[in-house]
Amino acid sequence: MDERGGAGFVITPMTAARIEEYVGVFISVFTKEPWNDVYESRGQVRRFFENYMADSYFLGFSLERGGACAGLCFGARKPWLGGMEYWIDQFCVAEDFQRHGAGTLFLSLVEEEARRLGLNGIMLATARGFPAENFYLKNGFRRLDDTVLLVK
Numbered sequence: 001m002d003e004r005g006g007a008g009f010v011i012t013p014m015t016a017a018r019i020e021e022y023v024g025v026f027i028s029v030f031t032k033e034p035w036n037d038v039y040e041s042r043g044q045v046r047r048f049f050e051n052y053m054a055d056s057y058f059l060g061f062s063l064e065r066g067g068a069c070a071g072l073c074f075g076a077r078k079p080w081l082g083g084m085e086y087w088i089d090q091f092c093v094a095e096d097f098q099r100h101g102a103g104t105l106f107l108s109l110v111e112e113e114a115r116r117l118g119l120n121g122i123m124l125a126t127a128r129g130f131p132a133e134n135f136y137l138k139n140g141f142r143r144l145d146d147t148v149l150l151v152k
């Protein structure tokens with residue numbers, strides 16, 4: 001795994017041994033503005049991580065600083081006709097590191113790692129109008145105007 005990074009940040013693979021730390025970062029980020037998510041329990045979020053990490057296509061990274069988790073990026077390898085792509089389901093940076101370039105650095109390290117792993121693209125979905133939309137656009141992602149996300 002590439003351990004480059006600025007300001008003491010490194011990217012490492014997510015591991016089951018650190019799941020409680022990941023759960024804490026995830027909850028601390030997504031229960032605040034602008035998401036305001038509500039979870040029934042910490043156990044619910046832990047099961048979410050356990051289920052994700054048990055999938056054979058799981059791919060997750062932790063942004064580390066001083067041995068502590070400062071951000072998470074996880075999702076799955078997704079087969080496609082042109083090869084494997086990376087579908088990012090969740091991306092977050094701990095509040096102390098937001099708006100200081102850590103997210104941009106983390107995303108660039110994830111992109112480098114995806115290329116190193118032979119993945120030929122990165123996809124994600126985010127809510128229109130949320131700060132995350134502008135973050136991803138600023139970092140080179142583009143909207144697919146001919147694509148519609150449907151749920152049931």
